[in-house]
């Protein structure tokens with residue numbers, strides 16, 4: 091009994107439940123003068139049975155599925171000879187891994203012996219057994235609920251309200267999953283950051299002007315003790331994002347206005363998808379475009395103007411990133427500008443306003459909340475972007491306000507901190523979490539600001 | 553003409569025993585009949601098309617929305633200091649015709665206007681005519697209230713601002729106040745000029761739109777059912793305003809209320825399925841219509 095089979099079995103059972111419930115309600119309705127005398131329409135009775143039959147079994151299925159591996163492996167371990175069981179934890183882990191590999195037919199790292207073969211056989215048997223029990227139990231459970239719920243159908247039963255309630259609960263659960271996941275991520279980042287702040291004072295991190303996270307692995311090793319001042323990295327992020335937004339917001343907004351207010355239908359249908367392709371190009375491609383074409387170009391032009399431009403610069407990364415995020419601004423703005431009712435434009439035209447006056451004074455203010463949303467999306471894209479920066483702006487954290495020098499960003503530093511082998515409790519690794527937290531707080535503040543702006547304009551403009 | 557009504561009456565009676573499908577087909581045919589049974593000859597405009605001192609003239613105006621011929625060969629004058637009422641069943645083209653007068657149909661995709669419309673002897677479609685000042689000259693109040701998503705004050709101040717009618721802030725405030733007063737809205741909103749115009753009730757919004765239109769002092773005012781969302785008091789207020797504005801301006805008002813047309817207008821035009829059927833002095837049209845269709849409409853026999 092494979093997993094897919096069990097799922098389709100449960101699905102089939104639900105569908106059958108729907109038909110039984112449907113039929114039963116109609117049967118009940120005929121002596122009392124037809125379907126109109128039922129509390130709810132027959133479909134709701136069907137749905138009620140289907141939901142009762144499908145949901146609990148599905149939940150049990152999920153729970154079983156998630157507990158199954160650990161239970162089976164502990165059952166298998168319990169059956170191993172005692173001298174195996176008393177092995178140190180990591181050795182035991184290796185052997186269990188080998189046994190599992192043996193069971194699935196994969197290549198085994200260590201040496202094999204009869205005990206392990208037996209254990210592997212046992213493991214496979216347990217798995218098969220679990221599958222059968224699972225399938226059988228769920229089928230029986232589903233059938234029982236189907237029958238019970240079906241038999242409890244009465245003409246007065248408030249099936250519609252019942253179904254609506256169940257649906258509401260399901261929807262609620264789904265939204266909670268998203269919220270809980272976010273919360274989980276935040277908490278784990280927060281706890282790791284707190285561990286980091288035990289090693290490095292939070293004030294050093296927030297206000298320190300030097301970022302060089304190379305700590306000595308052994309006490310006797312030569313090397314710097316590491317400096318974890320996040321300011322240069324943070325400034326780098328802000329500078330590159332600002333350059334990117336500086337490019338993307340005007341171009342994106344204006345192209346949106348052109349597309350929605352001036353362009354003909356034909357041009358629009360061609361231009362809009364083309365513009366959106368920009369967002370679909372992988373960032374690596376942008377990255378080497380930035381590193382191989384834009385950065386040298388800026389260096390050369392800078393050289394002609396007598397400026398000293400380094401071969402990797404914030405400007406190059408920012409420019410290319412700006413182009414990448416244009417569609418976020420333009421596409422969303424275009425949509426909201428199109429959603430502004432024509433009657434508002436007509437009202438303005440009828441007062442003798444020109445097209446640009448109408449756009450400036452009526453259309454854009456009316457579309458502002460959506461436009462801000464687009465800009466915000468673009469901004470978070472820019473702040474989170476890594477690849478372009480790695481390739482075009484460099485890795486060295488330098489505290490500078492000059493966009494022609496190399497800088498680095500939070501995301502890039504997180505990557506460099508976590509790439510390669512290291513212990514997971516050295517300050518160097520934990521610093522990544524602190525940076526992540528910083529990034530999170532920064533985007534959160536950005537969101538709040540945008541929300542406040544939108545609300546302020548809403549009050550004024552709606 | 554009587555015989556048409558008889559035919560219609562008969563089809564109606566037959567409808568009762570028809571299936572839905574047949575009914576749909578029958579009503580299609582009926583619509584076609586309505587259009588075709590009155591011959592081209594009989595749909596020629598009767599009454600007094602011309603006035604002595606026209607502010608605007610319309611000659612052979614035809615409007616097409618794609619394949620839909622919405623206005624067919626309309627000829628009419630709009631006099632100086634005159635209130636012209638346009639009446640007719642829903643969908644007969646009153647709004648469409650009104651929108652021709654300030655070229656608002658330019659903004660409608662697929663809409664084609666032909667014929668000659670003049671304002672003070674100048675063809676409004678002429679090459680040397682700029683539509684922007686034209687629309688400032690010919691104000692419009694729309695059928696559906698469409699206040700801007702701005703404060704009440706900014707709604708009214710919008711026109712004067714873009715045309716530079718006020719040299720300073722107090723000028724602007726005065727324009728806003730008088731416009732709102734004329735529209736009969738001042739008392740209700742004077743304490744909340746900074747609140748959004750969209751937060752007003754439907755009737756208040758309509759008056760706000762009227763105030764907005766008269767704030768730029770247009771010379772011709774087109775009103776598309778300005779009182780459809782107003783209570784009798786506000787309606788009376790607007791009718792007073794129309795009487796007052798007439799002293800200086802020309803006004804065209806679309807209305808579904810024949811009483812209102814009788815109260816405010818000097819001349820009345822009756823539209824029927826895209827045709828301008830009858831034009832004449834309001835009193836004459838209502839008491840002694842010359843066209844059968846007009847008579848049918850004002851006596852409430854259809855429409």
Ligand SMILES: Nc1ncnc2c1ncn2[C@@H]1O[C@H](COP(=O)(O)OP(=O)(O)OP(=O)(O)O)[C@@H](O)[C@H]1O
Pocket residue numbers: 617620622640641642643644645646647648649660695
């Ligand atoms: N924007 C448009 N696109 C296509 N057809 C339109 C458009 N506006 C109006 N029409 C058509 O033109 C005809 C006249 O419409 P119009 O709005 O002028 O009627 P009306 O007399 O103002 O009716 P009502 O009294 O209901 O407002 C109708 O058949 C309508 O379907």
Ligand SMILES: [Mg+2]
Pocket residue numbers: 646647648695776
């Ligand atoms: Mg209309």
